[in-house]
Amino acid sequence: MDNQKASEEEKNNWHNDPNNWVWGMFYYNPEDKRMFPPKRIKEFGWTINFANPNSVFICVILILVLMVISESIK
Structure with a gap:
């Protein structure tokens, strides 16, 4: 995906792919440029895309x- 935004279908595919979840709880997908994608259970909010250096920097x-x-x- 060169300079194109991912479709909602592709984002959902990334989200549902177990290979993008380390230990089932840490989202790591270098193809996904979002800094804060939804958590595995979307109703619980957002998580950090640990493959995106900007999101890791903001978290630190x-x-x-x-x-x-x-x-x-104190």
């Missing part, structure tokens, strides 16, 4: 900010 920054805030409260 968020964790660091929360750690700094929690240390400043």
